[in-house]
Structure formats: C-alpha cells, structure tokens
Amino acid sequence: MFSGLSAFPLTPVNATGIDEKSFLSLLARLTMAKVDSLGVLGSTGSYAYFTREQRKRVSTLAVQHADGIPVMVSIGATSTDEVLRLAEDAQHAGVSALLLPAVSYQKLTEEEVFGFYAEVARNVSLPICVYDNPGTTHTEFSNDLYARIAALPNIASIKIPGVPADMHSAAQRVSALRAQLPAEISIGVSGDASAGNGLMAGCDVWYSVCGGLFPNTALALTRAAQAGDFAAVVEQSQRLEPLWTLFRQHGGSIRVIAAAAALLGLAEENNLPRPLRALSSEHQREVLQVMRSLELA
Amino acid sequence: MFSGLSAFPLTPVNATGIDEKSFLSLLARLTMAKVDSLGVLGSTGSYAYFTREQRKRVSTLAVQHADGIPVMVSIGATSTDEVLRLAEDAQHAGVSALLLPAVSYQKLTEEEVFGFYAEVARNVSLPICVYDNPGTTHTEFSNDLYARIAALPNIASIKIPGVPADMHSAAQRVSALRAQLPAEISIGVSGDASAGNGLMAGCDVWYSVCGGLFPNTALALTRAAQAGDFAAVVEQSQRLEPLWTLFRQHGGSIRVIAAAAALLGLAEENNLPRPLRALSSEHQREVLQVMRSLELA
Numbered sequence: 001m002f003s004g005l006s007a008f009p010l011t012p013v014n015a016t017g018i019d020e021k022s023f024l025s026l027l028a029r030l031t032m033a034k035v036d037s038l039g040v041l042g043s044t045g046s047y048a049y050f051t052r053e054q055r056k057r058v059s060t061l062a063v064q065h066a067d068g069i070p071v072m073v074s075i076g077a078t079s080t081d082e083v084l085r086l087a088e089d090a091q092h093a094g095v096s097a098l099l100l101p102a103v104s105y106q107k108l109t110e111e112e113v114f115g116f117y118a119e120v121a122r123n124v125s126l127p128i129c130v131y132d133n134p135g136t137t138h139t140e141f142s143n144d145l146y147a148r149i150a151a152l153p154n155i156a157s158i159k160i161p162g163v164p165a166d167m168h169s170a171a172q173r174v175s176a177l178r179a180q181l182p183a184e185i186s187i188g189v190s191g192d193a194s195a196g197n198g199l200m201a202g203c204d205v206w207y208s209v210c211g212g213l214f215p216n217t218a219l220a221l222t223r224a225a226q227a228g229d230f231a232a233v234v235e236q237s238q239r240l241e242p243l244w245t246l247f248r249q250h251g252g253s254i255r256v257i258a259a260a261a262a263l264l265g266l267a268e269e270n271n272l273p274r275p276l277r278a279l280s281s282e283h284q285r286e287v288l289q290v291m292r293s294l295e296l297a
Numbered sequence: 298m299f300s301g302l303s304a305f306p307l308t309p310v311n312a313t314g315i316d317e318k319s320f321l322s323l324l325a326r327l328t329m330a331k332v333d334s335l336g337v338l339g340s341t342g343s344y345a346y347f348t349r350e351q352r353k354r355v356s357t358l359a360v361q362h363a364d365g366i367p368v369m370v371s372i373g374a375t376s377t378d379e380v381l382r383l384a385e386d387a388q389h390a391g392v393s394a395l396l397l398p399a400v401s402y403q404k405l406t407e408e409e410v411f412g413f414y415a416e417v418a419r420n421v422s423l424p425i426c427v428y429d430n431p432g433t434t435h436t437e438f439s440n441d442l443y444a445r446i447a448a449l450p451n452i453a454s455i456k457i458p459g460v461p462a463d464m465h466s467a468a469q470r471v472s473a474l475r476a477q478l479p480a481e482i483s484i485g486v487s488g489d490a491s492a493g494n495g496l497m498a499g500c501d502v503w504y505s506v507c508g509g510l511f512p513n514t515a516l517a518l519t520r521a522a523q524a525g526d527f528a529a530v531v532e533q534s535q536r537l538e539p540l541w542t543l544f545r546q547h548g549g550s551i552r553v554i555a556a557a558a559a560l561l562g563l564a565e566e567n568n569l570p571r572p573l574r575a576l577s578s579e580h581q582r583e584v585l586q587v588m589r590s591l592e593l594a
Contacts, residue, residue: 106345116571119572138435274412
C-alpha cells in the first residue's frame with residue numbers, strides 16, 4: 001500500500017464536533033477516484049486537535065467507508081503511552097497501517113526519537129510509516145537516524161518532507177537516502193509542490209494533501225510519473241503552481257484546502273478545529289479564483 | 298499571587314504513571330520554603346504529556362497539599378475545546394490561576410493566537426497568566442500582540458522568555474513591554490539564567506524551574522532583587538552559572554532538573570514521561586558534581 005497516491009483528506013468539524021457527513025463526502029470523492037491509499041487523520045486530517053475518542057470514531061468510519069482501499073491513520077501524540085493507546089485503537093478499528101510522527105513538546109534528542117520508534121514498533125502488529133514533518137512536529141531526522149529506525153520491526157515507509165525544487169538536487173537527496181535504507185522500505189514524498197520532483201527522483205509514493213481533495217488531479221500526476229512520462233509530470237506540477245503559491249502564502253496547505261472544501265460545498269466554512277481559523281473572505285475569493293483557473297471548481 | 302518567586306516543580310512519573318509520592322515530596326520542599334506561588338503542570342511539570350484525568354488528579358493533589366500557597370496550573374493543549382475542558386477541571390480542583398500557553402501543531406497566525414486567548418479568557422473565571430515559551434509551543438508574541446491580549450478579561454500576568462544577558466538590553470526589553478501593558482498586568486521572567494537580569498529590569502515575578510527543586514536558593518535571589526540589593530542578585534546568579542550551563546548543554550532545564558531530583562532521592566531515575574529520557578550516567582555524574590560544588594546536594 002506504500003506506493004502511488006496516498007490521499008490525505010481533511011477531517012472537517014462543525015459547531016458540535018467532527019462533521020461526519022462532510023468527512024464521508026470527502027472520503028467518497030477519494031474512493032470514487034480509486035486512490036491507492038487513504039491517509040486519514042494526518043496533519044491535514046487534524047489528528048493533533050482531536051481526543052482519543054474522536055480519533056477512534058474517525059478511524060472506524062474511514063475503514064467502513066474505504067471501499068477496500070487501505071487506510072493509514074496517524075497515531076501521533078507527545079506521550080509514548082498515549083501513542084500506544086492510539087495504536088491499539090487504530091488496530092481495533094481495522095486500519096491497514098499506522099502513520100507515526102515524533103511529535104515534540106520538549107525538543108527530542110536523537111536517542112529519544114530512536115527510543116520512541118523502537119518502543120512503538122515493538123508494540124504494534126501493523127506496518128508503520130515514519131512521518132517526518134519538522135514544520136509541525138519540530139523533530140528532525142538525519143539519514144543515519146532514518147536508517148536506524150528503518151531497521152526496526154514493522155517499519156514499512158518513510159514520509160519525507162519536500163525535496164529541493166532543483167531536480168538534480170532532488171534526485172541526489174532521494175538516492176542518498178535510498179542508499180542508506182533496506183530495499184523494502186518505501187520512500188514517500190510530501191510537500192505537494194515538490195511531489196513531481198520527488199516522484200521523478202524515485203520516491204515510491206506521494207503522501208498528498210492536494211490528493212485528499214482533488215484526487216483525479218493528483219492521480220494524473222502520479223500515474224504520469226509511474227509511466228515515466230516526466231514531461232507530463234513537469235507540465236502538470238507547473239500548471240498547479242498557483243495552488244502551491246497559495247499553500248506558501250498561508251503557512252502551509254491546511255487552511256487553503258479547508259477553504260477549498262468549503263467553497264466546493266463539501267464542508268462548512270469554519271471546518272478547522274479551533275484555534276485554527278478559516279481564511280478571510282478576501283483570501284477565500286483568491287482560493288476560488290485559483291480553483292476556477294485550474295478547473296478545480 | 299503574580300509576584301516574587303513562582304516555583305515550577307516536576308511531575309515525576311514511574312513505571313505505572315504519575316509518581317504521586319515523589320510529587321508530594323517535591324511539593325513539601327516548596328511549601329516548607331514558603332515560595333510565593335506554585336506553578337504546577339508547567340512545561341517542567343510535563344503537562345504536555347499527560348491525559349486530562351492525570352492533569353485533574355495532579356491539580357487536585359497540588360491544591361490539597363499547597364499549605365495555603367496559591368496554585369497555578371497549565372491548561373495548555375493544541376485544541377481550544379480541550380483547553381476549555383482543562384480550564385473547567387482546574388477550576389473544579391480549586392486552583393487560583395491558569396497558565397495558558399498557545400501550544401501549536403499547525404503554526405498559528407497572530408489572529409488565531411489572539412482569537413484563542415479571547416475565547417478562553419471569556420470562558421473562565423480565574424486569572425490567567427499568558428505563557429510565552431516559543432521553544433516548546435512554537436508560538437511567538439510581539440509586544441503588540443501581548444498588549445491586545447492583556448486588554449482581554451481575566452488576563453493577569455505575562456510569562457516572558459529569558460531576557461538578554463546584557464543588563465542594558467534586558468532593562469530596555471522589559472520597559473518597552475511595560476510601556477505597552479496596562480499597569481495592573483504583572484510581567485514574569487522565565488529562563489532561569491536570565492532571571493536575575495529580569496528581576497533587576499523590573500519583572501514582578503520569576504517563573505522558576507530552579508525554584509521548583511531548590512526553592513531556598515531561588516528565594517534568596519528573588520528576595521535580594523525585591524530588596525534592591527542588585528550586587529547580591531548578580532553574585533548569586535553568577536554563582537549558579539554551572540547550573541545554567543548544564544541547562545544549555547541539555548536542550549533546556551527539564552532533563553537536568555529531573556536528574557537532580559533523582560540524585561537527591563526525591564524521584565526515580567526515570568522520572569520523565571517517555572519519549573523523554575533520563576540523562577546518561579556520565580551526564581548524571583556531571584549534574585551531581587555541579588550540585589555538590591554549589592552546595593545543592
């Protein structure tokens with residue numbers, strides 16, 4: 001399940017909690033498009049803002065409505081004990097894989113990060129995707145640390161942050177990492193703007209925010225990369241540049257994707273868990289203009 | 298309660314959870330020394346690693362054993378809904394004040410930070426200390442943002458990060474902030490190495506990690522500052538430089554203070570919640586040497 005397009009949907013909220021109806025309508029878009037896997041309760045899915053009970057419920061709903069597509073959920077939390085409880089819940093919910101960030105409050109030492117993955121890996125029975133997102137978790141991984149973690153049981157994939165915009169540097173980045181990892185470990189790129197480069201550089205999978213709302217657009221790019229049609233990959237990724245620009249302007253993708261989902265009528269305007277807020281009306285209009293120009297709305 | 302020495306104790310754990318006996322022995326040192334207030338479940342008290350139930354229990358224990366000293370607890374969490382639940386729990390436990398960090402996962406915009414404080418301030422009935430600790434929360438405050446927040450109901454104090462090591466710059470830092478705040482707002486310094494400078498620069502209170510384990514040492518420095526004996530403040534803070542050096546060497550104070558508590562027989566060796574780990578045996582020996590040289594052990 002750690003290849004192709006892994007689509008990361010929002011988990012929309014409304015005034016009373018998780019907006020299950022909206023969540024299911026987002027899921028339906030992904031199952032209809034037949035994405036390769038679902039990355040539920042990722043950063044885009046706001047796992048870090050929900051209670052254990054809410055995460056259990058969303059995991060269960062996702063498995064029930066995945067139409068056979070494998071579901072991965074994040075079990076991230078600051079505390080190892082809580083991560084182990086979340087892993088148990090996710091396993092009971094019937095997910096196929098666990099997404100595991102090293103969320104920090106006190107900045108973790110390298111030994112603490114390794115010890116954390118070792119303890120969790122030893123205590124679960126599902127494949128783990130190591131989730132490296134320093135912008136949110138404030139944990140950094142060296143290639144050596146990746147390699148030590150990849151040698152643990154149950155480690156199946158590594159989700160790396162965006163690769164360089166320069167294709168030569170992107171290729172070097174991925175091949176240097178590949179050289180240090182066991183052959184069976186999948187490497188996945190995130191940071192949608194660099195997904196094209198990441199896939200062309202040899203990443204196995206795109207862990208995609210864009211794919212969580214616009215699965216056909218993300219699938220087209222992914223399939224072009226899988227077919228080796230690099231001209232098409234470059235063309236499609238460049239065409240989406242106005243979307244990537246919005247992501248950069250708003251401190252990441254989540255507020256833009258939340259606005260886009262609302263503009264499509266797929267979630268309420270205020271669909272992010274507070275303290276996160278919807279973009280201003282003016283910025284929402286800019287998102288709508290970009291969506292129209294890219295034929296995403 | 299927002300003046301003098303506010304002592305921030307560890308919340309030690311053991312293999313089965315919160316180590317209540319050790320926590321109470323730490324509290325007893327602080328009540329015997331008669332610190333001015335207790336900052337329970339601060340960053341040093343590992344609030345970010347505990348469940349709601351655990352935090353409720355620790356808050357209740359603290360109030361029961363505070364010997365009349367006012368207790369402040371952190372109600373920090375990434376989600377506003379969870380913060381409101383924690384505020385309710387803390388109020389039921391009988392605490393005197395709430396410590397409120399803006400913990401981020403997705404980096405918060407200034408409007409989100411302000412909106413967060415506004416929503417919480419509106420929904421509580423106790424004084425709030427605004428907690429600014431960018432090293433753990435990754436939220437930054439401008440003086441303008443402080444001023445907007447300070448104008449909200451229930452805001453009583455602001456806990457600022459360390460002030461500059463240069464005394465002239467420290468004084469400028471504090472007076473510039475003071476000029477923008479209502480007169481009744483207390484300013485508290487944290488970052489133990491700069492506490493002397495902060496107090497001499499006019500901060501009302503020292504939110505102190507060192508004071509959570511070595512209350513008499515921290516009280517002596519605080520009382521010297523309150524008496525205007527700045528030569529004694531400088532002398533005492535410089536004397537403690539080997540301790541501040543250890544804090545810097547180990548990415549902050551928490552692992553050093555946890556080791557010191559264990560070396561004093563006040564907590565188990567592994568008293569931090571995982572994934573945090575005890576210092577190595579070699580580093581523990583260095584902590585012991587420093588404690589002995591400073592007559593702290």
